[in-house]
Amino acid sequence: MLTIENLSVSLAGSPVLRALSMQVHAGTTTAVVGRNGAGKTTLLRSIMGLVTPSSGVIHLDEHNLTLSPGYERTRVDIGYAPEDRVIFPTLSVEENLRLPCEVLGLREPDMQERLSHVLDVVPQLKPMLPRSGAALSGGQGKMVALGRALMVGQSLVLLDEPFQGLAPALAQQYAEALARLRQSRPDLAVIITESNAALLTDIPNQILTIERGSFVESPIH
Secondary structure (H helix, E strand, C coil), rough: CEEEEEEEEECCCCEEEEEEEEEHHHHHHHHEEEECCCHHHHHHHHHHHHCCCCCCEECCCCEHHHHHHHHHHHHCCCCEECCCCCCCCCCCCHHCCCHHHHHCCHHHHHHHHHHHHHHHHHHHHHHHHHHHHHHHHHHHHHHHHHHHHHHHHCEEEEEEEECCCHHHHHHHHHHHHHHHHHHHHHCCCEEEEEEHHHCCCCCCCCCEEECCCEECCCCCC
């Protein structure tokens, strides 16, 4: 379970998150919905250790994430698909998918097992595997970013604005992939940020609305 208590973050001297608290249980999908600038991306970046909180605590099960540097977050099985995808253009899609597992030093059989699972969840990636990262459309890049996050996200997966800019057909495929993920990984916790709650349909178990760095209502259940 992910537990965040009184998390506050300031960027360039301006408060972005304000004493924010939440819990995300294993096996649930939580949507954090809010306007641009409400603090959604900063929340995910705080969980990943990409920004430093001014106060508060973040726990994932027995791990106190606030005590560990960002580069160690994937070692506690957190996967992250940023809004801007960050696909390496000189690598193939398969190399992009494998890269975080290689950095973690996973054995080849383990990497292959994870890759096979990702291709079951996101079958659209299969014909893309040999393609260069530079040859992907924006929507295809979103699918690759999802697959890469699933390669290392064995406990928690963070998806930042995954539906933003997707054509309707790709958005439907992405939603179907998340449904397959829920079925195949019933213990996985997922956090999705989104500006438009209507795009999420029936994906999340709970929806939390964030405004000016705080949840409108207490999200702890």
